[in-house]
Structures are given as C-alpha cells and as structure tokens.
Amino acid sequence: MERRWFYYPISMATCPCGHLGSLQRQCRCTPGAVHHYRSRISGPLLDRIDIHVDLAPLADHQMLDRRRGESSAAVRERVCRARTLQQQRFAGTRVRCNADMDGQMMDSFCQLGQDTRGMLRFAITELNLSARAYDRILRVARTLADLAGEANIGALQVQEAIQYRSLDRQMW
Numbered sequence: 001m002e003r004r005w006f007y008y009p010i011s012m013a014t015c016p017c018g019h020l021g022s023l024q025r026q027c028r029c030t031p032g033a034v035h036h037y038r039s040r041i042s043g044p045l046l047d048r049i050d051i052h053v054d055l056a057p058l059a060d061h062q063m064l065d066r067r068r069g070e071s072s073a074a075v076r077e078r079v080c081r082a083r084t085l086q087q088q089r090f091a092g093t094r095v096r097c098n099a100d101m102d103g104q105m106m107d108s109f110c111q112l113g114q115d116t117r118g119m120l121r122f123a124i125t126e127l128n129l130s131a132r133a134y135d136r137i138l139r140v141a142r143t144l145a146d147l148a149g150e151a152n153i154g155a156l157q158v159q160e161a162i163q164y165r166s167l168d169r170q171m172w
C-alpha cells in the first residue's frame with residue numbers, strides 16, 4: 001500500500017510579498033516572480049497533497065464580525081458520521097478511510113455517472129492534471145459524498161474536489 005505522508009495542513013504565502021489575493025494591500029510581484037516562487041514546490045509534491053485551499057487575509061471588519069458560522073460541534077458530528085460510514089465500508093480490511101483505498105476499492109466505491117465522468121475527464125485535460133491528481137480528486141469526492149450522506153459521488157462533489165486542486169491550476 002502506498003505510504004501517505006501528509007495528514008497535516010501545510011501553508012505557504014500566495015506570492016513573495018504575501019499580498020496576492022488580498023483586498024487590503026496590493027501585491028507588487030510580477031507574474032514571473034509569482035510563478036518562480038510557486039514552482040519551488042514540485043508537481044510530485046503537490047500531487048501528494050489532497051486539498052489546496054486559497055485563504056485571503058481577513059479585513060479588520062471581518063475579524064470583528066461576531067456572527068458565527070456553523071458550530072464546531074455540528075461539524076464534528078458530520079465528520080464522525082462520515083468516518084463511521086468509511087469504517088463500515090472498509091470493515092474486514094486494513095483500510096480505515098477513503099484516503100487509503102487501493103485501486104480495486106476505488107473502482108467499487110468511486111463510480112461516476114457518465115456525465116460526471118465526462119466533466120472530470122474534461123477538467124483533467126484542461127488543467128493538465130496528473131494521474132495522481134485524478135486519483136486525489138476521486139478520493140476527496142468520495143469523502144465529500146460521505147459528508148453529504150450521499151451513497152454515490154455526484155457532479156457537485158467532483159466539482160468541489162477539482163476546486164481543491166487550485167495550485168495545480170495556477171502552476172501547470
């Protein structure tokens with residue numbers, strides 16, 4: 001079984017000055033400098049990271065906003081439910097979660113409808129994604145379906161999983 005390294009969040013600035021994507025400050029980096037900065041992370045390394053998320057710095061009024069999002073308890077409950085689903089799915093095997101599925105399990109549990117498959121194939125070509133990124137997208141989409149309580153992976157989950165390849169999209 002493939003040994004997996006990154007169960008951990010890692011972070012990097014969006015550009016050398018750190019302001020790219022910020023609404024408050026203007027990035028002064030040239031496109032070439034941004035590309036050079038980001039290309040220091042190799043494709044094979046990015047391929048091993050399941051989820052890429054861009055976070056823009058918060059403005060002062062956003063930090064002071066006291067309205068609450070979904071509670072951590074509610075999120076926890078949903079995650080626990082998805083984890084239980086995965087334990088049931090892989091009962092009797094050494095696999096514990098979607099991230100560790102082997103090829104045969106992926107064939108069984110990551111089936112896509114014809115339209116969704118076509119959309120994913122299009123995205124892979126357009127974004128020039130690697131076979132490994134394709135694999136990551138399917139695993140993440142399976143988990144998103146589990147979180148949503150869906151038996152099958154739908155187009156929505158695949159689209160969301162593709163969104164999480166943002167560094168692939170920007171770099172390659």
Ligand SMILES: [Zn+2]
Nearest residue numbers: 015017027029
């Ligand atoms: Zn910058």
